[in-house]
Amino acid sequence: MQTVEVNLLSEGNHTLSEAYKALRTNVQFCGSDIKTIVVTSCVPNEGKSNTALELSAALAETGKKVLFIDADLRKSVMARRLRVGKGGKGLSQLLSGMCTMDEALCATSVRNLHMIFSGPVPPNPAELLGGKLFSMILNKCRDVYDYIILDTAPLGSVIDAAVAANFCDGAVLVMASNEVSYRFAQNVKGQLEKSDCKILGVVMNKMNMKSNKYYGRYYGRYSGKYYGQYGDYGNTPSK
């Protein structure tokens, strides 16, 4: 099996790394029945692939076996970003019956994290992702992996993510700050809700932390008056 070197944006970036750990915790609290998770967004470039990869690595770090599937069959950048040659097989070939699971699987430099790249662009991505074979493959993977994270195409552009979400337990919507209108986001959410898959939550990405008022509030909390009350942690009476 080919081993791929994975470079994470969060490496050496404390704030980012903490944010992905928080995302991991939130996903874990969604319950043990949430194993297959689709990551999508409204438009390209909001940070789906990055979030999906970071979440996968963060989960693998806890000792869970994780499979990252690059299911953006139309315009994936993952193979190029991780500098994987064109020789390897990918999801499009696996779903067309042109290769086996073993041929499509890659190991990574992150322990417990395996990957399937997207492969060459097929003429019928939505059909492949909605096909019986994909459902069967995901079911088989459930026996081997604790989590299967699917990186997908933007749902505001093509239907692929909702089609794949039909076979998944949960979906995470990545939204870049100030990127799309409220109405557009509502439409995409509505589209996702039509699939048989629970929306786990939204990842707010690309926020300007310096000028952001939320950050200011958090900062104030941890450096301000609540800091001295850590002794009460866990003993706060419920309202």
Ligand SMILES: Nc1ncnc2c1ncn2[C@@H]1O[C@H](COP(=O)(O)OP(=O)(O)O)[C@@H](O)[C@H]1O
């Ligand atoms: N949290 C982040 N901080 C900094 N850069 C980011 C972050 N998330 C994504 N990016 C950058 O934004 C670009 C698009 O991210 P990507 O994950 O490929 O988006 P998508 O898969 O939604 O098209 C990439 O260059 C990526 O490195």
Ligand SMILES: [Mg+2]
């Ligand atoms: Mg992407």
